[in-house]
Amino acid sequence: MSIFLTDKERALILSGKDPVIAVFMKALGKRVNERVKSGSLLTAKGDLLWYYPAAEYLSDAAMLYALKPEKKLAKWIRGVSLKIAGTPDSDWVGPSFRDHSKPFTGHLETAHICWGISAVLDLAGDALSKAEKEKISNALLQKGILLCERWLQNNSHLANWRGIMASGVLVASAVLNDKERIERHTATIAVLCYAFQPDGSYGESLQYGNYLANALMIAYEALVRKYPEQAAAIQIDSYASGMQWVAQSMLYRKPLGGAWGKEPRARAVNFNDSAAIFRSSGDLLLHVAARYKKDKTASGLARWLFAEYYESCPDQGPHDLATFGMRNDWGFLTLPLLCYSARPISPERAGLPLTAAFSNGNTLVRDRWNGNSVLAIQGGNNDGCYAPGHLQGDLNSFMLSYKKERLLADAGHSCYRNIIHGLESATQTHNTCTFLLEHDKLGLQEDIAKIKLLEQKNVLPRRLIINGQPGEPIERGGRLLTAQRLDDVSLVVSEAAASYGEPIHEFTRCWLQIGPHITLVTDRIRAEYPVKTVWNWMVNNRDNKTEVVASSRLLFVKRKDASLLLHHLGTATGSGPVYAHLHDAYHVEPNRLGEGASGTGLLYRFTGQASGNVFCKHLLIADDSKEISTWKMEPEGNIIHISQKGTGITIEFGDKDRLNMKVITGKNVYVVQESESKIILKNGK
Secondary structure: OOOOOOHHHHHHHHHOOOHHHHHHHHHHHHHHHHHHHHOOOOOOOOOOOOOOOHHHHHHHHHHHHHHOOOHHHHHHHHHHHHHHHHOOHHHHHOOOOOOOOOOOOOOHHHHHHHHHHHHHHHHOHHHOOHHHHHHHHHHHHHHHHHHHHHHHHHOOEOOHHHHHHHHHHHHHHHHOOOHHHHHHHHHHHHHHHHHEOOOOOEOOOHHHHHHHHHHHHHHHHHHHOOOHHHHOOOOOHHHHOOHHHHHHHEEEEEEOOHHHOOOEEEEEOOOOOOOOOOOOOHHHHHHHHHHOOOOHHHHHHHHHHHHHHHHOOOOOOOOOOOOOOOOOOOOOOHHHHHOOOOOOOOHHHHOOOOEEEOOOOEEEEEOOOOOOEEEEEEOOOOOOEOOOOOOOOOOOEEEEEEOOEEEEOOOOOOOOOOOOHHHHOOHHHOOOEEEEOOOOOOOOHHHOOOOOEEOOOOOOOOOEEEOOEEOOOEOOOOEEEEEEEEOOEEEEEEEOHHHOOOOEEEEEEEEEEEOOOEEEEEEEEEEEEEEEEEEEEEEEOOOOOOEEEEOOOEEEEEEOOEEEEEEEEOOOEEEEEEEEOOOOOOOOOOOOOOOOOOOOEEEEEEEOOOEEEEEEEEEEEEEEOOOHHHEEEEEEOOEEEEEEOOEEEEEEEOOOOOOOEEEEEOOEEEEEEEOOOOEEEEEOO
């Protein structure tokens, strides 16, 4: 009896009665047989070292063999598995940039190999002789489990790394029937549930939250199918409850073009280290849909996400970095988990709010579901950061998408060993503020990044596990002060001064979103002594087709059918572009598909005069490119008049230093009122 496929699941899959299962069964066969024809783990088209795709390639082949055993497939599984088992310990450690000092310690690659080899032993054991099985099992223990355990012994911090290492040990131990290790490491992995925020969101990013949740999912499936009493220790609601966050973070599907092809691909809100083409792992979504019974909405959303991002494109690749969470895909557990299909529930049908704030600071504002506008904000963590790794200097930054075009975007991240990684993670390459503490009289544009620039701290202390319990969440330095909505007007306010440190005492940013077109951004900055504030704007130019016209007070951006007018309503001086990088997806090697070149991001800046007290506004108008010229913006003292084709919006500002505003849209009046204790949005007169 295998762990990952029951007789009942096998019969249902092979019956062909479920059309979705039939589609993915066919796709699995196609995927595996292409590799079997090559005769090795890697095909000639591959650009990776073997340990990166080992988990998905081996587990796919093993699942297909368990469903439809065939001689050529058995030969491929046997040859590849024995070759991996025969490689020296140092190869199981991972690539050259991992620590190879003796005694060898396991790394992420080691845990992934454990998953792949475990799937072979569990699902395709019949393809191996007794002696071959013994050799592979011994390698799994000596080169996999023991090396991963050494990492766990040497490290005591709470992070996705720990989850992957513990999952590698636990899955392998379940396959090898090592009950002592299962009992010991179930406790190890149960602690990882506390890496998620209280509402199921994740402090690092979508990509790394998925990576950890996917590892916990594999461990849970190994346990619940063979040792159900142990599985109860893993609280799947810690990540399953985050399906609302995932659903809110998805933007749309659209072709990327170029080497990515013409097939529509997912786009997501990629704060911190996350791929812009993120979609949750297919197996993880189906696991939540099948196993999470506490909340039918969350399980239904998970099933809807699978339907939306996988069912129409079962063959969409590349598949070689799937389990590493860099280019997510469906895997070997999709077929058995489809046997327990929950009913899909779309975000609109689930009644998800159009303005939603999460514990990790992410706040999403939409005009409607399947609408034109998405304003995505990185505010502060009111609960602290439960997983303080892979962060960027992006507090009080935001993205603006209109009509399936990211107009203001986040850089994402490239290969961690690229020299540019420090810059693409820095505050100056996000849509937020930096501060010049020293400057010469010339103030040359090319010198701004070289002189003393105050940015946010984005490398935080580790969250340690002490006596088996995680320490307190880590303070990141920001607070989401409010997120409210009335009708089609949304108010979001976040404060992030502590992330910069001295001399910044306050950096409060207020977003007022009015319908699908208007975004007013108001910044209140107080410093101990005068500094120059720099407003940074990252424009998406990933395909080199963006048109930009810039002046000292205005930025006009056009991307195909969507355009943006960005008005600086202050006295700062505009400059740019600085040629930045905008990435589609991470790759472990440099200069690979997904890594943006210089100029894929266009960075524009407005630099103010030195001051210790700043109150500055920016007005953003997004619309169809053919309509953008019909918008008019007229400032008049403390009033801004915005009009288009006879319809108008008036924004009136109250106290000079407070976020008091009156918004008039036709017959409706809204008031933003700030007191010492709170900021509210209410109906006015």
